[in-house]
Amino acid sequence: MVRLKNRYIVVEINPQFSNRDNKIQPFRLQDKVLNQAIQSEVQLIHGDFGVASIRSGFQVKYCNDLTRIAIIRCTHGPHKLVTSVLPLITNLPYLTAGIFVNILYTGATLKQCFNFIKTHQERKYNEFCACLKSEEEKNELRNAVLNFETILNKLTN
C-alpha cells in the first residue's frame, strides 16, 4: 500500500504595525480567507504549476483569532512551495493594515503540531503574565491563550 504523506504547517499571523499603545488587537481570522491568500500568492510566485500541485490536500485546518495561530495542511512535496510563499504574504483581503506570517513549525501529524502549540502557548502565557498584576486578568488571559477546545474537537473527529 502507498501512503499519502501530509505536512502540517503551524503559522503565526501578526499585524505589521501594532497600535500606538503597543496593545495588539485580535483580528478576525477566517480559514477561507487565509486559504485564498495563500493560493493567490502561490499563483504569483510559482504560477499555474504551483497552484495545481498544492491544490490536492490543501486545507487550512485550524484558525485561532486570539492567539493568531493557524494550521495549514498540504501534501508532502508541494509543502515546500507553500512554505516558500508564506513569508511573502503581506496582506489579507479584508484587513486594512498589513500582516506578516511567521512559520513556527512543520510537522507530519496534527498531534505533533498540537503538542508544539501547547508548549508554545504556555511559554507565551508565562511571558505575558509577567506584565499582569491581578489574578482575574491572569485567568482571562489563560482562557484566551490556552483554549484548545476547537482543535481537540478536530482531532477527535
Next chain:
Amino acid sequence: MSNYCYIVIQLILTKAVEVTPVYLKKNILESVKQLFGEVGASVNIDLLKFNSQTLEGILRVPSCHFIKLRASLVLSGYYEGIQCTYLIKKTSSLLLALQGDSRDYKH
C-alpha cells in the same frame, strides 16, 4: 557538455503580423511566468537570433531550466491576442550542433 541549452523555434501565427524580437521575448517570458510564476521567469532566457521573415529564432537557456521553458512554449497559445503555436525544431546543448545534423543531410 555546456551549461546551456539551445532551442530553435518557429512561431506559427493564425494571422500575419509583424513580429519583433522584443515582443517575441516578452511573449515567451509571459508564458513562462503564467506557468511557473515569478520564480520561473527569473531565469535568464536569451533570444540569440531571430529572423522576422521566417519567424525562426534561437533561444538560449540554462540546462536546468530547459524542461520548464519547453513546457511553457508548448502551452503558450496567444501572441498579442492572436492565436499562435511554437514549433520546436531542434534542441541541443551545443550551438554548433544546430548548424547541421543528419536530418539536414541531402542525398
